[in-house]
Amino acid sequence: MEFFRHGPAGSERPAVRHEGRDYDLTPLTADIDGPFLADDGIERTAAALAAGELPEIDTAGRRIGPPVARPPAVVCIGMNYAAHAAESGAAPPPYPIVFLKHPGCVVGPDDDVILPPNSAKTDWEVELAVVMKGTPRYLDDPSQALDYVAGYALSNDLSERAFQLEESGGQWSKGKCAETFNPLGPVLRPAAELDPAKLRLRSWVNGEIRQDSSTADMVFSVAEIIHHLSHYMLLMPGDVISTGTPEGVALSGRFPYLKVGDVVTMEIEGLGRQEQVVVAY
Known part of the structure; x- marks a missing residue:
């Protein structure tokens, strides 16, 4: 389904x-x-x-539209792929890096992405999104975590890197929450139908491949992420957890940042494909 x-x-x-x-x-x-x-x-x-x-x-x-209406929260995990951490000049983190996106930036999978005024470093990030159906509280073990998952979706965790890293004041949210900065979908696939540890995920800009990896490269698995978050926040049904992006983003210095007119395409095995056009505000 x-x-x-x-x-x-x-x-x-x-x-x-x-x-x-x-x-x-x-x-x-x-x-x-x-x-x-x-x-x-x-x-x-x-x-x-x-x-x-x-x-x-x-x-x-x-x-x-996005496959989940009005998520109460969008929780994101940073530096969760070993190769992405390496291209960013960092070691894999010992604990999950957690930040939040404003739920208002969630849009449909093929909706336009609005480039913020004065943006020079807007970046793409293909990610596996987890959608919750329950509230895990202080779980004893990661083996309990997947019982609280409704399903999985494809997410683009767009980021304005100057806002995120240079004007942040020490937090990432300024670079993560702009209008349209979280295309989600096209579908929500039930958790029982997918193994989140073995999914190929890819992104393209203007038809040129940017990211091509597997969730097998995750530093922290979906179960480990939920187990960890259960000790720090009250996850709710309908919440979305974006589990991090693999190598191949513009932050690496290997590719230019997005500009008006660019077309971003993403897909995850079993979760469909999305495509956005970058437009001016």
Whole structure:
């Protein structure tokens, strides 16, 4: 199953794709959000599909929105790929580096990316996103963590590096929270259908490959990240965790930063493909 939301921004409708066909989810829920995921929404959808209770729909040509509505929080992990840490001139961190993005920067997978005024160092970052269905509290062991995961999605953790590193005041959020700086989707894939430790992820700019790696290069696994976060914050159903990016970003010095007119394309095995055009504010 692939959960997605379609329609104009702010008026998306929930849907699910199964065996190549799209079905309306409104008989089960008004939206794909934290309460739906917490209330066994994925399992109830599977049962409704098996019973033929969801009407088939045609979504061809429709805008695709982020697959989760209004995430309460977007939690991000920095320097979580060994090769990316190396290209940034840093050793892999001994503990997860954690920062937050404002949920308001989450947009659809193919929506335009707005270049902030005076930006000279806007960067791309393909990432595996984890969507929560429960609240883990002070977990004893990482083996408990995946029980709280609803599913996975593709995320672009866009970053303005000057804002992040040169004008930050010691925190990264200034470079991470600009409008449109988190394209998410196109789909939410249930956790039971994917192994998050073995997924190929890639990015391109104007058709030229930038990143080509695997989640196997993660310093901290999805389970380790959730176990760690459970001791520092109250994760909620519908929260999104972006798990870090591999090598191949502009910060490495090997590629130019984004400019107006550039096209950014990303994909993760089993989670689809997204593409954004960079536009001026």
